[in-house]
Amino acid sequence: MTLQHRIDNVEARIQAACTRSGRSREDVHVIAVTKYVSLDVTGAAIQAGLTHIGENRWQDAEQKWNAFHSDATWHFIGSLQSKKAKDVVGKFPYIHSLDRVSLAEAIEKRASSLQTKVRCFIQVNISGEQTKQGLAPEEVKPFLEQLREYPHIVPFGFMTMAPYEAEPEDTRPVFRGLRQLRDEINQHLSEPVQHLSMGMSNDFEVAIEEGATWVRLGSILVGKEGE
């Protein structure tokens, strides 16, 4: 399949998921995850109109970022070591993996010195799987309160990853869980934290039906080298 075919196919499926759930297409943003593909494919994806690019390791992203940083908006989606925050802040205006105070401190320090703000998604482990990163649901509200001490961090949304399921429908409780957590937390906040970063190649339609505002799509959208 060519890149344009992939894009058209994904677009049709996003549209259909929006229609099924009575949502507006404009409320769902697509991040093209380019971690599996080359510099050239990344450039082609941006040319084709995919202007939100996601990468999960700075070492792998560096070359692409240097080549295309002014042509796209960059999202850091992978888990981030605090000492690596300085590589990412200032280059990636969105970080999807904020899950601890030590990382918030590192992001704040760098963002403050650069006089920039970073939109952060708080990563939540809804499924409870040991191997998954993220705060436990009950830790999220106190964490948000702590974030008030970090004025260069904009609490922009929540992020979760569902376990891989052979039957995508089985991911629904995870995505629904994050949406319900958001809605519950927002009842107590004067400035609601609106966005939901959830849904990947295997499960994005279910995530959209459950309220995703950002989907992170790699293999299904830009492909995977070797496939």
Ligand SMILES: *Cc1c(COP(=O)(O)O)cnc(C)c1O
């Ligand atoms: C790799 C990755 C994705 C995209 O994965 P696909 O299944 O190829 O769509 C999305 N989110 C995160 C955090 C990732 O690491």
